[in-house]
Amino acid sequence: MTRRSILKYAFAGIAAIVLTLVVGWWQVDGPGAPEQAGLRPVALSEMEFRLTDHEGNEVGPENLIGSPSMVFFGFTYCPDVCPTTLSDISGWLDDLGEEAEGMNVVFITVDPERDTVEAMAEYVGYFHPSIRGWTGPEEEIARAAQGFRARYGRVPTEGGDYTMNHTASVFLFDAKGRFSTMIDYHEPREFAVPKIRRALNRETGGQHEN
Numbered sequence: 001m002t003r004r005s006i007l008k009y010a011f012a013g014i015a016a017i018v019l020t021l022v023v024g025w026w027q028v029d030g031p032g033a034p035e036q037a038g039l040r041p042v043a044l045s046e047m048e049f050r051l052t053d054h055e056g057n058e059v060g061p062e063n064l065i066g067s068p069s070m071v072f073f074g075f076t077y078c079p080d081v082c083p084t085t086l087s088d089i090s091g092w093l094d095d096l097g098e099e100a101e102g103m104n105v106v107f108i109t110v111d112p113e114r115d116t117v118e119a120m121a122e123y124v125g126y127f128h129p130s131i132r133g134w135t136g137p138e139e140e141i142a143r144a145a146q147g148f149r150a151r152y153g154r155v156p157t158e159g160g161d162y163t164m165n166h167t168a169s170v171f172l173f174d175a176k177g178r179f180s181t182m183i184d185y186h187e188p189r190e191f192a193v194p195k196i197r198r199a200l201n202r203e204t205g206g207q208h209e210n
Contacts, residue, residue, distance in 0.1 A: 041179040047147035048147075049136075051135060064177065069103065069106065070196065071170070078164070107131055108144055109134070153166075170192075172196065176202075
């Protein structure tokens with residue numbers, strides 16, 4: 001077999017492998033993936049968890065019913081995703097102005113070991129004043145994450161320290177506690193703000209939906 005023939009078959013084999021991987025991605029993680037049953041957040045009225053806000057008040061899912069809600073999971077030691085997302089949320093709220101008055105905006109920690117009430121109070125103070133910080137026992141954080149279908153996990157780092165992996169999307173619920181949609185990490189403002197307006201619109205029945 002000539003060198004040219006060997007290379008021809010080698011490239012053909014590589015192409016077949018790449019095609020298989022692409023098709024697999026499309027069916028498992030890509031646009032062609034089937035909707036995964038059970039991963040949609042449940043209604044707030046079906047959740048059960050007890051946490052503490054950054055002012056020391058006991059809170060739970062019932063505190064999020066009655067007004068539209070925007071919820072994000074993260075942690076105060078987060079190097080980029082969390083401060084970026086909370087800054088984005090602050091910008092969205094500024095854009096909405098009076099439209100978003102009364103909306104519940106909550107940042108739930110996935111690192112309660114370090115994120116005490118005091119730490120959460122200091123951290124959320126750097127962002128929009130409407131943002132509330134919630135923390136609590138690990139088992140209650142886990143119950144909250146389960147209801148929202150949020151994922152998180154501890155990742156060891158050098159020197160015996162750790163960081164946290166977590167869902168980076170923002171959850172939106174309407175005033176009745178029904179899941180509305182999610183805003184992805186780094187989603188452009190021109191898409192994010194209309195999503196929030198739609199959640200607000202389900203409460204008011206107004207005509208400002210985009």
